[in-house]
Amino acid sequence: MIRRTLLAMCLIALLGVATASAGGFDCVKPPYGTTLASINDNEYFVKFMEKDGVAYYNYTGPCRLGVHERLAPVIVYGVVDGKLYSRIMKTEHDDIDIIKAVTTKLAGTPETAVEGQWLVMSWDFPEKQIKMKLKYNNDSKATKSAIYYEPLRPKSAPAPEESLGK
Numbered sequence: 001m002i003r004r005t006l007l008a009m010c011l012i013a014l015l016g017v018a019t020a021s022a023g024g025f026d027c028v029k030p031p032y033g034t035t036l037a038s039i040n041d042n043e044y045f046v047k048f049m050e051k052d053g054v055a056y057y058n059y060t061g062p063c064r065l066g067v068h069e070r071l072a073p074v075i076v077y078g079v080v081d082g083k084l085y086s087r088i089m090k091t092e093h094d095d096i097d098i099i100k101a102v103t104t105k106l107a108g109t110p111e112t113a114v115e116g117q118w119l120v121m122s123w124d125f126p127e128k129q130i131k132m133k134l135k136y137n138n139d140s141k142a143t144k145s146a147i148y149y150e151p152l153r154p155k156s157a158p159a160p161e162e163s164l165g166k
Contacts, residue, residue: 027063027075030087032130032149036079045077053154054086054163055079067091070098076164078148086148086160094143096136103134110134133161 025031025039036045036057044061057077067073071091078086096119103110103121110121115135122133134145146160157163 025059025061027059027061028065030077030084030147032084032086032128032147033152034084035082036084037082039084045079051163052157053080054157056164078160078163080152080154083152084149085152086146088146088160088164089143090145090164091143093141094136096138096141099134099136099143107132133159135161 025044031039039045042061044059045057046060047055047057049056055078057079059075059077063075065073065075067089071094074090076088077084078088100121103123107123110123112122113120117137117139119136119138120133121136122131124131129150130147131150132145132147134143136143144161146163148160153160
């Protein structure tokens with residue numbers, strides 16, 4: 001129960017505190033593993049690319065996340081075998097102090113590593129089979145992050161946060 005609560009809080013923390021839902025889809029708490037058909041009743045998901053077994057969609061319906069109040073994120077959803085697999089987000093000019101404070105408070109202390117210019121933070125929620133990873137570029141202040149449902153992750157695909165390139 002605590003891990004479930006932490007997962008929900010982590011998702012909100014990563015994207016900011018907000019609530020948004022339209023039709024059968026809640027963009028704050030995406031139902032990973034659910035069929036796209038069951039949450040796309042208003043046809044708000046627009047496919048723009050397919051690569052390495054993942055179909056990528058923009059969500060064009062109403063969705064307000066806390067991050068929208070301070071940044072202009074790029075948010076993309078990944079679908080594998082017709083099921084919601086991931087949410088990938090990129091930002092520019094982000095604030096690492098805000099990221100660390102909010103995510104650590106709500107999701108716990110992440111595993112951290114440094115990969116060149118990138119600070120990498122990751123969380124694992126095995127009871128939900130969900131993983132979350134956020135990369136912060138210390139030079140450009142850009143972020144690349146992904147929340148994904150591990151059972152649907154294609155073995156040949158790049159890491160979700162890297163799947164859309166630089």
